[in-house]
Amino acid sequence: MTLKEKIYLPAVLGGMKITFSHFFKKPVTTSYPEKKREFSPIYRGRHVLKRDDEGRERCTACGLCALACPAEAITMVAAERKRGEEHLYREEKYAENYEINMLRCIFCGMCEEACPKEAIFLTDRLVMPEHLRKEFIYKKDKLVESMDNRIDVSQRQIKKYTVEK
Numbered sequence: 001m002t003l004k005e006k007i008y009l010p011a012v013l014g015g016m017k018i019t020f021s022h023f024f025k026k027p028v029t030t031s032y033p034e035k036k037r038e039f040s041p042i043y044r045g046r047h048v049l050k051r052d053d054e055g056r057e058r059c060t061a062c063g064l065c066a067l068a069c070p071a072e073a074i075t076m077v078a079a080e081r082k083r084g085e086e087h088l089y090r091e092e093k094y095a096e097n098y099e100i101n102m103l104r105c106i107f108c109g110m111c112e113e114a115c116p117k118e119a120i121f122l123t124d125r126l127v128m129p130e131h132l133r134k135e136f137i138y139k140k141d142k143l144v145e146s147m148d149n150r151i152d153v154s155q156r157q158i159k160k161y162t163v164e165k
Helices: 011-024 064-068 110-114
Strands: 047-048 074-080 093-101 118-122
Touching: 064 074, 064 110, 110 118
Parallel strands: none
Antiparallel strands: 047 118, 074 093
């Protein structure tokens, strides 16, 4: 190696040139949470189990969402509705336990399309980071929407099928 190569001067100057060229460019980062990024209207984020207008759970534990899930992230246990629980569940069967492993989920939307009762939707909300793996297993307490904080999925419920003539 020559003396010029031994002191790494060309390499250091090349690195400084790259650094200074990026120094004067506009940053591409967003200052989250002060400024929120806009998402596409078809963005698939956090799951929600919807309720009907009377506050009853729509899910009937048919298992089609779990069968459609390519990542096998959804598990559920079905139970029979008891007398006096008509105000909680729409049908005779309901999901006693409903879990989605968010670490396995690939946010493909197949569960949403497979559901005949329009009970599960992927919203525009982000899945928040956690410190423990067990926090990423979302149970009904995180999935079922509350009546005082309804999530609007009307844009996802509208199916736009265009037939070209």
